[in-house]
Amino acid sequence: MRVGVLIQTRERSTVGPDCRLATLGTRSVLTQVVQRVRGLDDIEGCAILTGTDARDHGVVEVARLQGVSYFRSPADRPGQAMRYAVTQLGWDAVIAIRCDSPLISVDLLEQARRRFIEGDYDLVSVGAEQGFPLGLEVEIIRSRWLIARAPLIRLADERQPLLSWFQPTVPRFATLALSDQTDWSDVSLAIESPQDLEQMRWLSQAHGTSLWHWPWEVVAAEVRRWGASRLSSDEAAA
Structure with a gap:
């Protein structure tokens, strides 16, 4: 099965501030996302979805x-x-992932991807259950459903998962949990x-490029560890 990644970068698809082009470490936020996706094995590639406004x-x-x-x-x-x-x-x-x-x-x-293929699903949503870190939401959908149903979508809330867009019309779907409890x-x-x-900028300054290669659990623990410290990016890395 040929599987690719769509990075949703339309301004209306961002949950927080418009940080798509903000600098994080030595690259923009969007570039960091693209670089991480390229670390996937056996992927057909990635593509960016964006809008037609001047800001895009x-x-x-x-x-x-x-x-x-x-x-x-x-x-x-x-x-x-x-x-x-x-x-x-x-x-x-x-x-489908967020920018x-x-x-x-x-x-x-x-x-x-592995669970999607093994379960022969049409749509899989990972990260939708309570307790996951924000930003780990991942969804996989068969292209034939996108081709058939996407033209019917008008003024959808782009901050909502694809599950809310397609669940009523997709027969085989699943919501999966992370293995970490x-x-x-x-x-x-x-x-x-x-x-x-600001917190991610501080972490990037404190840990350098190694941060972008850590397992997500290690990054999450570090984010939690510094979360209450209210450190700013101009403070010395300790």
């Missing part, structure tokens, strides 16, 4: 610099770019607020 032009520039395909659609037709992407790229299924999750777990993506509900591995961006 910077996203297109990142896509060009990274050599990533991009697809644009207007605000009132959020599913149009999805449909066109999977049609053009010829993928059998797509993994404001620079610490998305490659292991989680691989686990979700720790309650990480107080941890955000996505940028949900300006404070999250």
Whole structure:
């Protein structure tokens, strides 16, 4: 099965502030996401979905610099770019992730893909249950359902998971839990607020490039450890 990754980067799809092009470490937030996705084995590639507003032009520039395909659609037709992407790229299924999750777990993506294929599902949502760190949400859907149903989507809340868009029409779906049973509900591995961006900047400064290769559990523990310290990025790394 040919599986690719769609990174949703439309401004309306971001949960917190518009940090798509904000600097995090030595790269933009969006570039960090693209680089992590490229760590996946046996993936067909990744593509960026964005809008047609002037504020989306910077996203297109990142896509060009990274050599990533991009697809644009207007605000009132959020599913149009999805449909066109999977049609053009010829993928059998797509993994959908958010652009404001620079610490998305490659292991989680691989686990979700494996469960999706083994269970012969049409749609799988991983990370939707209480207790997961924010930003680890991953969904996989068969391309044929995107092609058939995406044109019917109008003014959908792009912050909601695909499960809420397609569940009524997709016969075989599942919500899967992470293997880790720790309650990480107080941890955000996505940028949900300006404070999250500041915290990630501090962590990147404190730990350097090694941070981007840690297992998600280690990163989550470090985020929790410093969460109450209210450190700013200009403080000395301790």
